[in-house]
Amino acid sequence: MRILFLLLIAEFALIAQTADLKGIFDIHAHSDPDSVPRSIDALTLTRLMALKGFGGVVLKNHYESTAGLAYLASQQAPGLMIFGGVALNRPVGGINVAAVERMALVKGGHGKVVWMPTFDSENEVKFRKEARPFVSVSKNGTLLPEVLAVIDVIAKNDFVLATGHSTPAETKMILTAAKARGVKRMVVTHPVIAPVLMTVEDMKWCASQGAYLEFVSNAIIGAAINMTPKQFVDAIRAVGVERVILSSDLGQAANPIHTEGWAMLFRILEKEGVTASEIDRMAKVNPGTLLR
Secondary structure, eight states, rough: OOHHHHHHHHHHHHHHHHHOOOOEEEEEEEOOOOOSSSSSHHHHEEEEEHHTOOOOOEEEOOSSHHHHHHHHHHHHSTTTTTEEEOSSSGGSSOOOOHHHHTTTSSTTTEEEEEEEOOOHHHHHHTTTTSSSSBBBBBEETEEHHHHHHHHHHHHHHEEEOOOOOOHHHHHHHHHHHHHHTTTTTEEOOOOTSTTTOOOHHHHHHHHHOOOEEEGGGGGHHHHHHOOOOOHHHHHHHHOGGGGEEEEEOHHHOOOOOOOHHHHHHHHHHHTTTHHHHHIIIIIIIIHHHHOO
């Protein structure tokens, strides 16, 4: 409790110097409990976000559904919209229709996001040159039948489809099929960082299909920076703030906690000439529209 109190004091001092954090919807937040090291647990994180006036958060785990965790967190963080999701990696059976259908039944209705494979995706494993099993979404340039079946369940439940760590070509196939099959909420998972690494033209195409492009803070802050702030903002400008969502993708043990990361991100964007209204559009309006 004392640690949380001191943390809150430090956070208030930091946030007072930068853009308003009230109303943020963070669609990509890692936390404990997890099978890899995390900086903060979900209950502490959601209480902290509620105190800061965040609008909502999506709790993400690469290996387990977080719909139940979101329900529990919602009981002690009033005023904060808390959602969970399921990433279709190997521990949930990969591209597994039953995992998505079961999430829809979890008490409270907090399951919201379905990520195509992330750390277990074929693209991730091959990009990292790792010798381990992976989950495929396509073969010979065509989406697998089970991917189409999952997309149908996403459409039926009005879930958010997130493209995970798919290749740009796979992402385009996923979005095309999702749009044709009635999915209304689509977001491209961190397109500017590895292993996705989309070109500006790729991102523009995705935006033209009605998808949002997710730009994560740990691309330019934390322990694994992979681009400069100028490159980050230039890519946002190329896509257009109307189709961009900012998220933290924080929770890694070596990185700042989410609220601190958001404050750092806002200061960097402001220094690069991004206006307060543009930040609000990307951090509050667009993700709020996606989740609501």
